[in-house]
Amino acid sequence: xxxxxxxxxxxxxxxxxxxxxxxxxxxxxxxxxxxxxxxxxxxxxxxxxxxxxxxxxxxxxxxxxxxxxxxxxxxxxxxxxxxxxxxxxxxxxxxxxxxxxxxxxxxxxxxxxxxxxxxxxxxxxxxxxxxxxxxxxxxxxxxxxxxxxxxxxxxxxxxxxxxxxxxxxxxxxxxxxxxxxxxxxxxxxxxxxxxxxxxxxxxxxxx
Numbered sequence: 093x094x095x096x097x098x099x100x101x102x103x104x105x106x107x108x109x110x111x112x113x114x115x116x117x118x119x120x121x122x123x124x125x126x127x128x129x130x131x132x133x134x135x136x137x138x139x140x141x142x143x144x145x146x147x148x149x150x151x152x153x154x155x156x157x158x159x160x161x162x163x164x165x166x167x168x169x170x171x172x173x174x175x176x177x178x179x180x181x182x183x184x185x186x187x188x189x190x191x192x193x194x195x196x197x198x199x200x201x202x203x204x205x206x207x208x209x210x211x212x213x214x215x216x217x218x219x220x221x222x223x224x225x226x227x228x229x230x231x232x233x234x235x236x237x238x239x240x241x242x243x244x245x246x247x248x249x250x251x252x253x254x255x256x257x258x259x260x261x262x263x264x265x266x267x268x269x270x271x272x273x274x275x276x277x278x279x280x281x282x283x284x285x286x287x288x289x290x291x292x293x294x295x296x297x298x299x
Contacts, residue, residue: 093271094291095120095152095251098140099279100127109279110140114147116288122169122273124154137163150189157183167191169212172199177206191251195226197240204246212273213237215254216264219276228254231263238268258287261294271295 096113098106098121110121123140125133137151137159144151150166153159157180160168167189168180175183177190184190191210194200200211215228229237234252241250252264253273261272274291281287 093120093251094118094288094295095122095271095273096278096288097122097124097154097253097273097275099275100125102276102279104279104284106136107139107143109284110143112284113278113288114143114149116285117292118288119147119149120152121149122152122154123165124275126154130156130159134159134162137165141165152189152191160184160188167209169193177203177208181207193253194237195229197237200237200241200246200248201244204244204248208248210249210251210270212251212253213269214252214273216252216260217255217257219255231260231267234264234269235267242268258290258294261291265294265296 096118098109121140121144123137125136133156137153141151141163153165153168155171155174157168157175161184168184169191170177170180171193177192180190190208191212192203192208193212213234215226216230216234218228238250249270251271251273252269256272256274257277264272278284278287
């Protein structure tokens with residue numbers, strides 16, 4: 093699957109970004125607005141929700157369980173310093189999609205027994221859309237984590253994230269990821285619709 097992470101640095105309105113990637117075939121939108129207030133995030137989430145509903149797409153809210161609940165979004169993506177996934181599950185209920193970020197196998201192991209839906213593994217490469225405090229993993233690091241998960245029989249969907257470009261998709265899939273999350277490579281493109289289509293075409297299910 094392809095998850096598009098909204099970008100507040102590219103100069104394009106978030107609504108226009110979402111419309112473009114939905115038209116291009118993406119069906120997972122992660123609304124990320126790091127510097128916005130909860131009120132601003134909620135207001136935008138409600139607007140984006142109307143667009144994702146039209147396309148029967150998923151809307152994931154970055155960090156904020158409260159906004160996810162209040163906007164009736166599909167789910168939430170939680171970083172290492174955000175609310176515990178177990179608490180988020182209690183607050184959002186059994187149907188919500190919950191994703192978490194991980195950079196090490198220890199972090200993956202820590203959530204293996206929790207009721208989560210996917211793990212965002214990264215950062216794959218350096219990215220200008222986020223100030224990375226975690227070490228860059230690269231293809232080798234992503235591959236090693238995928239192999240460790242397989243060996244430990246951790247069967248949680250895992251998505252590569254962070255600085256991913258079109259040419260990285262095939263190697264990452266071969267490394268063992270189930271999907272990718274992209275922001276800058278699409279947000280900074282001249283044609284976001286076409287850029288999204290190209291990413292979708294490289295993914296097994298085309299979604």
